[in-house]
Amino acid sequence: MINTKLSVAIHILTLIATNPHDPVTSESIAKSVNTNPVVIRRLSGQLKQAGLISSQAGKPGFTLLKAPGQITILTVYQALQTKGDLFLIHPDPNPNCWVGKNIQSVLETTYKRAQDALEQELAQQTLANIIKQLTSH
């Protein structure tokens, strides 16, 4: 299961993108997300490292570094990803068993296809897309 970090990250980027003038601080974002400002700053740190936003200690607010149409949800997803695998495989099946010995590598292939399909779809959707849907609400 994919945790709420992606949702919060998209929430953060949306607020920054739709408020290019007044500074959107971790404090104000936290109020909108309804969480602690540190949670926001931890995520903004990852988004910053991925080159999606910029910020400076002491200076309030964040700046979007790419156009919303250029930021795909896959990019955001990958910015938060530590280990790339969506599916977990049981770690030590019995190597003396015919199935146990080979199941892991077969599952890897199976899972890779599924994950590719997921990521391909996430690559189709952009921040601009999200914002557009939000405005039509």
Place this chain on the structure above:
Amino acid sequence: MINTKLSVAIHILTLIATNPHDPVTSESIAKSVNTNPVVIRRLSGQLKQAGLISSQAGKPGFTLLKAPGQITILTVYQALQTKGDLFLIHPDPNPNCWVGKNIQSVLETTYKRAQDALEQELAQQTLANIIKQLTSH
């Protein structure tokens, strides 16, 4: 992240499918998976409830109820699923904020597409497929 249950369930079904004659017990499966028999029995219970296998208390072994070619990985995945959502959305964004108020429903749509893409791919792959790949190793 999707936990190891799906991997273990596929492992279970593979062992049952490839040993139609001698009884494959939770004990022997556990040895191949390298885990506790109770872990296997818990999963077999869910596979049983999904109509994929049958068993009787006291009688050793499990029986596959469908041809391996008719069992898709999606079916197995869904047999183990308690709540259907792959992505989690942060639960209570601020309803007084324009973004906070609508972000959840927009993310739902976004995530649904991604999950659909994943599931469509999982539906393409069957137990027969897995077994075939295993034998060619």
Place this chain on the structure above:
DNA sequence: CGATATGTAACTAAAATAGTTACATATGAA
């Protein structure tokens, strides 16, 4: 210089994950 914000480390609480012990119940061979 001081109010305010970002950047992080460290800690806590809650939930998910996986494994284990214990035991009730059904089967089938001796």
Place this chain on the structure above:
DNA sequence: TTCATATGTAACTATTTTAGTTACATATCG
């Protein structure tokens, strides 16, 4: 009919993940 053996489950524990919080160092700018 009895007993070894297997499935079916409940209950408990340990580990890891997830999310939130406190505390504080550091940078900005009026």
